[in-house]
Amino acid sequence: MEIFLLDKTIVVVIVFLITLLIAMYSTWAERKVAGFIQDRIGPNRAGIFGILQPLADGVKMFMKEEIIPTQADKALFIMAPGISMLTALLTSSVIPWGSYLEINGRQVMMQITDINIGMLYIFAVVSTGVYGIMIGGWSSNNKYSLMGALRASSQMISYELALGLALISVIMMTETLSLKSIVEYQAINGWNIIYQPLGFLIFFICALAECNRTPFDLPESEAELIGGYHTEYSSMKLGLFLFAEYVNMFISGAIMSALFFGGYNLPFHEELSTVFSHNTLAILGTVSFMLKTFTFIFIFMWIRWTVPRFRYDQLMHLGWKILLPLAMFNVVATGTVILIKMLW
Amino acid sequence: MEKLTNRSKVVVKKEMTFLESIYLPAIFGGMWITLKHFFKKKPTIQYPEEKRPFSFVYRGLHILKRDEQGRENCTACGLCAVACPAEAITIVAAERKKGEEHLYREEKYAASYEINMLRCIFCGLCEEACPKDAVYLTEELVPSQYDRKDFIFGKDKLVQPLGTSAHPKTYKPYKK
Ligand code: SF4
Ligand code: SF4
Numbered sequence: 478m479e480i481f482l483l484d485k486t487i488v489v490v491i492v493f494l495i496t497l498l499i500a501m502y503s504t505w506a507e508r509k510v511a512g513f514i515q516d517r518i519g520p521n522r523a524g525i526f527g528i529l530q531p532l533a534d535g536v537k538m539f540m541k542e543e544i545i546p547t548q549a550d551k552a553l554f555i556m557a558p559g560i561s562m563l564t565a566l567l568t569s570s571v572i573p574w575g576s577y578l579e580i581n582g583r584q585v586m587m588q589i590t591d592i593n594i595g596m597l598y599i600f601a602v603v604s605t606g607v608y609g610i611m612i613g614g615w616s617s618n619n620k621y622s623l624m625g626a627l628r629a630s631s632q633m634i635s636y637e638l639a640l641g642l643a644l645i646s647v648i649m650m651t652e653t654l655s656l657k658s659i660v661e662y663q664a665i666n667g668w669n670i671i672y673q674p675l676g677f678l679i680f681f682i683c684a685l686a687e688c689n690r691t692p693f694d695l696p697e698s699e700a701e702l703i704g705g706y707h708t709e710y711s712s713m714k715l716g717l718f719l720f721a722e723y724v725n726m727f728i729s730g731a732i733m734s735a736l737f738f739g740g741y742n743l744p745f746h747e748e749l750s751t752v753f754s755h756n757t758l759a760i761l762g763t764v765s766f767m768l769k770t771f772t773f774i775f776i777f778m779w780i781r782w783t784v785p786r787f788r789y790d791q792l793m794h795l796g797w798k799i800l801l802p803l804a805m806f807n808v809v810a811t812g813t814v815i816l817i818k819m820l821w
Numbered sequence: 822m823e824k825l826t827n828r829s830k831v832v833v834k835k836e837m838t839f840l841e842s843i844y845l846p847a848i849f850g851g852m853w854i855t856l857k858h859f860f861k862k863k864p865t866i867q868y869p870e871e872k873r874p875f876s877f878v879y880r881g882l883h884i885l886k887r888d889e890q891g892r893e894n895c896t897a898c899g900l901c902a903v904a905c906p907a908e909a910i911t912i913v914a915a916e917r918k919k920g921e922e923h924l925y926r927e928e929k930y931a932a933s934y935e936i937n938m939l940r941c942i943f944c945g946l947c948e949e950a951c952p953k954d955a956v957y958l959t960e961e962l963v964p965s966q967y968d969r970k971d972f973i974f975g976k977d978k979l980v981q982p983l984g985t986s987a988h989p990k991t992y993k994p995y996k997k
Contacts, residue, residue: 510859513858513859513860513863514855514858514859515858516858516861516863516864517863517865518863518865779852779855779856779859780848780852782855783848783851783852783854783855784848784851
């Protein structure tokens with residue numbers, strides 16, 4: 478039992494640190510990608526290729542003056558960034574980062590916990606993510622913040638529906654809610670993207686909206702709302718809000734690669750297992766999982782610096798009148814195919 | 822109405838076709854463009870390490886020339902100050918004493934010659950006005966200062982140092 482706890486603690490700490498590290502370097506990567514797309518070279522002064530830029534930014538954030546508006550609801554104002562960060566990080570606990578490692582004859586899972594309702598858990602946590610933004614916007618007692626918070630909540634609620642429906646078809650196919658089982662299902666049957674391209678497209682668009690990324694960054698929209706829900710925030714509180722966005726991005730990238738792109742599975746598993754030991758293979762699997770995730774992060778950034786922001790009515794139109802019916806159609810179609818297969 | 826140019830385009834608000842209304846082809850097209858830019862060569866110049874050469878006719882910090890024998894050219898005629906549209910030049914004239922012939926070329930010289938670099942617009946009119954080939958604008962940039970009064974450059978900063986080349990550093994096609 479103690480050994481089990483120790484293993485889990487180590488895995489939790491490692492996952493936590495890696496998530497933070499990747500989120501940190503996503504901020505750097507975002508600026509680099511933005512620079513390259515705009516024919517610039519991005520930050521390159523702090524360390525070689527600007528590799529220390531996130532640290533410099535962190536130090537800057539901590540040194541900034543902390544301002545809490547007098548009319549703000551202090552307790553909620555201080556809590557909000559924490560909630561944002563908390564919900565962003567919580568999701569990482571059910572993501573299967575790899576299969577298991579064999580250490581001294583024990584099997585150490587490279588996943589914090591494999592609960593059998595992993596998908597439901599993710600939904601539950603992701604939908605609480607809006608609270609951080611909502612509370613932050615409301616407690617600032619600022620009209621712009623309130624507008625941002627309103628937009629954020631309506632946007633997230635609208636897109637969560639389509640997101641859920643897109644996943645239902647995946648769950649129908651794999652007949653499980655546990656993420657690990659879904660990944661293992663793909664090892665036998667091939668990646669889900671082959672059978673669910675429409676589902677993936679819907680999921681991807683909704684993930685963009687859930688992470689408040691362009692073209693759905695209406696809650697922030699610097700130009701119209703002066704930053705939206707975090708207008709009044711300064712110092713590291715602002716930093717946490719921005720950071721939570723990058724954590725969210727990383728987690729949604731991970732979820733997408735686990736659900737649709739085979740997670741930590743390697744191609745030619747049988748052939749490779751004759752060459753490498755189990756542990757090497759598990760680590761290689763994790764590396765491939767990370768690569769897939771990074772690709773998604775890059776695509777998120779790429780889209781951000783390509784596509785302009787939606788208008789608000791367009792956003793609602795897209796969510797309710799296009800994505801939702803499409804997702805429903807996808808569920809029905811998947812169901813029909815499954816039924817035909819069963820009757821065959 | 823008659824058109825002023827042939828570049829104007831008539832904008833028609835027509836219904837989008839199906840392909841246009843699902844946005845995706847346009848978005849992929851845009852992403853292809855940004856991807857091409859991603860791999861383009863960057864035109865950035867790393868400033869303090871790398872500097873771009875100035876144009877031949879760049880007008881920067883002034884210099885008060887000496888002639889081949891090291892004597893100051895300026896005769897304090899004040900034509901530059903009159904020509905200056907920004908009224909940046911202040912001159913105090915003095916008469917050359919006996920024994921100062923090696924210092925000043927003309928019988929009258931500028932005891933004090935000040936240019937306020939905050940007023941100066943670097944138009945180069947002073948250079949054109951000067952009948953004695955005394956004042957020139959070089960390629961140097963005016964260094965930044967913390968204080969306004971430090972921007973008033975006197976003779977100590979303007980006069981060409983002794984022993985340096987008597988030709989202006991910059992290429993001046995309109996002056997021999
Ligand atoms: S460059 Fe123009 S503004 Fe400057 S001192 Fe000469 S005449 Fe005056
Ligand atoms: S710099 Fe030239 S124009 Fe100005 S006072 Fe001297 S001689 Fe006259």
